[in-house]
Amino acid sequence: MSKQAQHWEKTRGLLMMTLAIWFVFSIGIFLFGAEMESVTGPFGYPLTYWFTCQGSLGIFVILIFWFANRQEKIDEEFGFSEREDD
Amino acid sequence: MIKGNFIDNLPRVYGIYTGGFLAFIIIMAIGEQMGMTAKAIGICFVAFTVAIYAIIGYLSRTAQADAYYVAGRQVPTVFNGMATAADWMSGASFVAMAGGIYFKGYGYMALLVGWTGGYVLVATLLAPYLRKFGCYTVPDFIGTRYGGNLTRFLAVVVLTVASFTYVTAQINATGTIASVALDIPFQYAVYVGLVSILLCSMLGGMRGVTWTQVAQYIVLIVAYLLPVFWISNKMGAGFFPHFMLADEVARIGELEQQFGFVKNSAADLANVPKGLAGITKAHSAVNATPWAFISLALAMMMGTASLPHVMMRYFTTPSVKAARKSVGWSLFFIFLLYSSAPMLATLSKLSLIDPSLPTGIIGKSIAEVQAIDWYQNWNSANLMFVSDFNGNGTLELNEFFMGGKAVVLATPEIAGLPYVISGLVAAGGMAAAMSTADGLILAIANAISHDVYYKIIDPKAETAKRLVVARVLLVVIGFAGATIAAMEIQGILGSVIWAFDFAMSGLFFPLVLGVWWKRANKEGAIAGMALGLASGMGYLIWVRNGGSGFLGITQLTFGIFGSAVSLVSMVVVSLMTSEPNAATQKMVDEVRVPSGKSILGKQH
Numbered sequence: 001m002s003k004q005a006q007h008w009e010k011t012r013g014l015l016m017m018t019l020a021i022w023f024v025f026s027i028g029i030f031l032f033g034a035e036m037e038s039v040t041g042p043f044g045y046p047l048t049y050w051f052t053c054q055g056s057l058g059i060f061v062i063l064i065f066w067f068a069n070r071q072e073k074i075d076e077e078f079g080f081s082e083r084e085d086d
Numbered sequence: 087m088i089k090g091n092f093i094d095n096l097p098r099v100y101g102i103y104t105g106g107f108l109a110f111i112i113i114m115a116i117g118e119q120m121g122m123t124a125k126a127i128g129i130c131f132v133a134f135t136v137a138i139y140a141i142i143g144y145l146s147r148t149a150q151a152d153a154y155y156v157a158g159r160q161v162p163t164v165f166n167g168m169a170t171a172a173d174w175m176s177g178a179s180f181v182a183m184a185g186g187i188y189f190k191g192y193g194y195m196a197l198l199v200g201w202t203g204g205y206v207l208v209a210t211l212l213a214p215y216l217r218k219f220g221c222y223t224v225p226d227f228i229g230t231r232y233g234g235n236l237t238r239f240l241a242v243v244v245l246t247v248a249s250f251t252y253v254t255a256q257i258n259a260t261g262t263i264a265s266v267a268l269d270i271p272f273q274y275a276v277y278v279g280l281v282s283i284l285l286c287s288m289l290g291g292m293r294g295v296t297w298t299q300v301a302q303y304i305v306l307i308v309a310y311l312l313p314v315f316w317i318s319n320k321m322g323a324g325f326f327p328h329f330m331l332a333d334e335v336a337r338i339g340e341l342e343q344q345f346g347f348v349k350n351s352a353a354d355l356a357n358v359p360k361g362l363a364g365i366t367k368a369h370s371a372v373n374a375t376p377w378a379f380i381s382l383a384l385a386m387m388m389g390t391a392s393l394p395h396v397m398m399r400y401f402t403t404p405s406v407k408a409a410r411k412s413v414g415w416s417l418f419f420i421f422l423l424y425s426s427a428p429m430l431a432t433l434s435k436l437s438l439i440d441p442s443l444p445t446g447i448i449g450k451s452i453a454e455v456q457a458i459d460w461y462q463n464w465n466s467a468n469l470m471f472v473s474d475f476n477g478n479g480t481l482e483l484n485e486f487f488m489g490g491k492a493v494v495l496a497t498p499e500i501a502g503l504p505y506v507i508s509g510l511v512a513a514g515g516m517a518a519a520m521s522t523a524d525g526l527i528l529a530i531a532n533a534i535s536h537d538v539y540y541k542i543i544d545p546k547a548e549t550a551k552r553l554v555v556a557r558v559l560l561v562v563i564g565f566a567g568a569t570i571a572a573m574e575i576q577g578i579l580g581s582v583i584w585a586f587d588f589a590m591s592g593l594f595f596p597l598v599l600g601v602w603w604k605r606a607n608k609e610g611a612i613a614g615m616a617l618g619l620a621s622g623m624g625y626l627i628w629v630r631n632g633g634s635g636f637l638g639i640t641q642l643t644f645g646i647f648g649s650a651v652s653l654v655s656m657v658v659v660s661l662m663t664s665e666p667n668a669a670t671q672k673m674v675d676e677v678r679v680p681s682g683k684s685i686l687g688k689q690h
């Protein structure tokens with residue numbers, strides 16, 4: 001398999017993992033909104049409420065930075081990262 | 087200061103700017119103490135900030151195509167994040183979002199999840215690849231990837247339909263704020279707003295818009311956070327509201343139990359002024375079905391990843407790597423405001439409905455409430471209303487009505503903050519609406535000038551001529567938007583949500599599959615864009631005219647239907663026709679790695 005094909009395979013793997021986490025916190029947990037309601041979440045807010053106003057949003061921010069770092073590592077591994085003067 | 091190593095000096099330049107803005111707020115506060123009128127303070131805030139944006143717009147003027155279209159591709163990650171956040175957060179986010187949460191609770195908060203979660207799709211599926219492509223506009227990518235003028239043209243059509251729906255709402259918002267702050271009729275204020283918008287973008291194009299958007303972000307975030315923290319501290323609710331309002335949220339739940347949600351008769355509601363609403367839904371409790379919540383969030387997420395004015399911000403970063411990081415920073419800066427909106431809604435609601443607080447009005451006599459200064463102000467502005475439906479002389483929860491905008495605009499006054507804060511909030515709302523309007527008008531004008539005029543009509547046009555066309559279009563589109571805004575046909579939020587649905591119906595799958603599915607071809611893209619947009623629009627018209635809809639898809643989520651049609655037709659048509667030629671497949675391979683030359687040259 002060519003270097004490029006391997007790079008793309010790893011990139012796709014990272015995409016799937018990132019989208020899986022994204023799916024859980026944007027869609028998955030809200031299937032159980034009513035069930036999570038009686039649970040007390042961080043800072044004492046009801047858990048469902050906390051996810052909608054802070055939790056999911058904050059997780060997305062961290063997720064994007066995590067994804068960007070992982071993707072950079074993959075690019076470097078196969079020598080596809082940009083040179084500074086590109 | 088602007089030339090040469092301006093980019094290296096950015097932190098210092100915007101540091102001085104932020105300091106200057108804070109000093110200006112303090113001067114206004116002193117002015118208020120010394121007897122400056124509320125009206126004078128409002129005028130100063132709006133005029134001063136708009137003048138600053140205009141100066142930045144003038145200093146950023148340019149005669150080069152790549153500076154005009156993509157700010158010379160040298161905007162650093164963090165600053166591009168701020169500019170995107172301002173580009174993204176519209177008058178609706180600033181003025182209407184806290185109000186929506188206040189009235190609709192959980193069901194509305196799907197928008198918060200949707201408008202942030204969409205950035206994960208932007209970062210993973212699109213932004214870095216479109217940056218590598220080196221396009222000037224979103225249709226530029228579609229037209230080059232799939233080939234042919236028809237694909238390019240259809241992309242321009244979808245972009246224009248979505249962005250134009252959105253921009254009238256933004257011009258409307260600038261007009262509303264300008265008319266209140268400057269005390270002039272709305273029909274004229276709309277054009278004052280428009281001129282302010284064009285001052286930022288006309289001379290410098292994307293470069294001018296970038297540097298004004300950073301300045302606008304700073305104004306809007308200060309204007310949003312300062313009152314939230316101040317009110318929270320003043321009410322004794324907590325020093326850092328985001329972490330400390332659990333008791334207040336629980337208390338609202340208790341009061342809801344105690345008062346109950348009494349349903350008003352239609353005859354009673356007929357007396358309530360149009361646009362005002364009462365509290366009829368639980369504040370923090372789950373009040374929507376999972377599918378209602380998820381479908382709205384999903385539509386907003388896919389819409390986010392298809393809106394060209396957001397995507398084109400990532401064309402301005404120096405590298406692919408920077409584009410990815412920049413999406414993270416964008417969402418961080420958006421998060422600062424979005425996580426504060428529910429806190430503002432909580433503080434606002436509690437201060438009004440809790441009888442044990444000095445500001446609480448529920449349980450007081452109607453006559454007493456009608457005598458309060460701020461009630462009279464906002465009642466005359468048609469944003470507040472009380473009526474004694476049951477004739478017992480006391481104000482009940484179901485007898486108090488408020489406009490959605492009042493949560494952001496009136497809460498500082500209700501909590502007893504000085505007027506200078508209200509002036510600041512007006513400047514923040516103006517910044518939010520202007521920055522989004524600028525991004526949208528520029529997206530439309532650039533697509534028409536670059537993709538329709540230069541790429542299709544006159545490929546030999548010189549740069550100077552192209553930029554004249556781009557600027558003329560900017561003004562024409564701005565005036566068209568302002569003229570429609572002046573007719574006041576729609577609320578701010580309705581049309582904003584439609585823009586997301588239009589964009590996702592026509593563009594989401596053609597964009598994503600263009601990178602992630604090599605087999606996608608020209609015929610498929612044409613079918614995907616045309617049928618997606620047509621079916622989404624058809625569904626909207628059907629539901630608006632009394633159609634029952636299906637699968638719980640409403641007029642706010644019709645993009646789910648449109649994009650499903652788009653996906654199916656694109657895949658089916660692509661597979662029925664021949665696969666893309668070798669050159670196109672090689673192009674897709676090159677897009678997928680960050681290194682090497684961009685597909686389109688620096689000047690094209």
